[in-house]
Amino acid sequence: MLGGLTALLFGxxxxxxxxxxxxxxRHRAKPLAAPQAFELAVRRSALAAGQIAPPxxxxxxxxxxx
Amino acid sequence: MSGxxxxxxxxxxxxxxxxxxxxxxxxxxxxxxxxxxFLPGSELSRVNASPAWAVAVSPLFAxxxxxxxxxxxxxxxxxxxxxxxxxxxxxYDRDFDELGDDPAPPGPPVASRLRRVxxxxxxxxxxxxxxxxxxxxxxxxxxxxxxxxxxGAGFVSAGGDLAVRGxxxxxxxxxxxxxxxxGGLATSGTASRRWRRGGEEQHHLLDPRTGRxxxxxxxxVTVSGATCLAADVAAKAAFLHGDEGPDWLDARGLPGxxxxxxxxxxxxxxWSRALTPEAVCT
Numbered sequence: 001m002l003g004g005l006t007a008l009l010f011g012x013x014x015x016x017x018x019x020x021x022x023x024x025x026r027h028r029a030k031p032l033a034a035p036q037a038f039e040l041a042v043r044r045s046a047l048a049a050g051q052i053a054p055p056x057x058x059x060x061x062x063x064x065x066x
Numbered sequence: 067m068s069g070x071x072x073x074x075x076x077x078x079x080x081x082x083x084x085x086x087x088x089x090x091x092x093x094x095x096x097x098x099x100x101x102x103x104f105l106p107g108s109e110l111s112r113v114n115a116s117p118a119w120a121v122a123v124s125p126l127f128a129x130x131x132x133x134x135x136x137x138x139x140x141x142x143x144x145x146x147x148x149x150x151x152x153x154x155x156x157x158y159d160r161d162f163d164e165l166g167d168d169p170a171p172p173g174p175p176v177a178s179r180l181r182r183v184x185x186x187x188x189x190x191x192x193x194x195x196x197x198x199x200x201x202x203x204x205x206x207x208x209x210x211x212x213x214x215x216x217x218g219a220g221f222v223s224a225g226g227d228l229a230v231r232g233x234x235x236x237x238x239x240x241x242x243x244x245x246x247x248x249g250g251l252a253t254s255g256t257a258s259r260r261w262r263r264g265g266e267e268q269h270h271l272l273d274p275r276t277g278r279x280x281x282x283x284x285x286x287v288t289v290s291g292a293t294c295l296a297a298d299v300a301a302k303a304a305f306l307h308g309d310e311g312p313d314w315l316d317a318r319g320l321p322g323x324x325x326x327x328x329x330x331x332x333x334x335x336x337w338s339r340a341l342t343p344e345a346v347c348t
Contacts, residue, residue: 047140047291047296047299047300047318047320048291048292048296048319049249049290049291049292049296049318049319049320049321049336050246050247050248050249050250050251050290050291050292050293050296050297050321051246051247051248051249051290051340052244052245052246052247052251052290052321052337052340052341053233053244053245053247053340053341054244054245054341055235055243055244055245056235056245057235058235058243059234059235059236059237059243060070060081060083060221060234060235061070061081061221061223061226061228061234061236061237062226062236062237062238063223063226063227063228063236063237063238063239063251063252063253063288064225064226064239064253064257064258064286065225065226065239065253065254065255065256065257065258065259065286
């Protein structure tokens with residue numbers, strides 16, 4: 001009786017571990033890749049702001065259309 | 067700031083500090099030699115003249131075209147690299163210094179071909195006859211590359227579009243000064259590159275929706291960006307957005323300053339916030 005229960009408990013745990021636990025996956029591992037949304041967000045950051053502040057001295061350069 | 071050097075390239079004045087002027091000049095010479103629309107031997111001229119549907123381009127060309135296509139995506143096609151023929155139709159068919167008024171009318175508008183352009187690595191695919199004009203990104207890319215040569219503090223400016231390494235105070239269109247702490251600052255508009263065809267004023271900022279020089283309430287738009295490229299693309303897009311330009315920049319957190327046709331100056335919320343003393347980080 002006790003042996004049967006132990007065997008049953010072992011079997012359930014073994015199957016559960018193979019199906020659920022990390023490191024016991026039954027599927028082939030896929031290479032890691034950034035989600036598409038993340039890549040899109042990084043691409044959009046190309047239009048990120050710079051940093052400006054009030055001036056403190058006469059400018060050595062002027063911005064204008066050229 | 068001491069050690070400021072000046073020379074001419076890309077049809078404008080280059081001003082720099084903190085870098086070897088010869089090294090910076092070499093950067094601009096390389097970009098200009100590759101992307102000039104007016105040098106028959108430039109890679110851009112050869113690509114535009116090629117009858118092939120697929121063309122292998124250099125790494126530098128691929129990098130600039132990828133940046134231009136990114137800019138087009140981020141501005142929903144407003145900053146468009148396929149308007150070379152439209153620019154020629156408007157009369158900008160030679161070096162700007164040689165451009166004069168002409169009583170002949172401009173040519174018919176030329177539509178955008180943006181959707182027909184694909185870049186796969188270094189292979190460019192587009193129908194023959196599409197005239198690329200990458201000058202919307204080339205000057206600012208050259209500035210960003212040259213700014214990488216700055217040792218310590220300094221800056222590189224091409225016709226007023228600049229990238230800094232360390233804080234630099236910069237004069238603004240219409241008067242005033244701002245301190246650029248990091249990144250770049252660029253101004254786009256119609257204040258200098260204008261000419262007449264058939265009595266009509268023309269300029270180089272084309273509206274891809276019409277294939278004609280854009281009608282905008284702004285004369286000059288100045289934007290702060292994380293790079294000179296980001297600032298330049300955003301300034302062009304804000305100019306082309308017209309009245310919506312300030313809000314378009316605010317939606318992206320980009321500080322923008324606008325000079326209208328009467329010379330009146332307006333700034334968006336991001337610009338005001340950035341220049342509020344308590345907002346300044348030291």
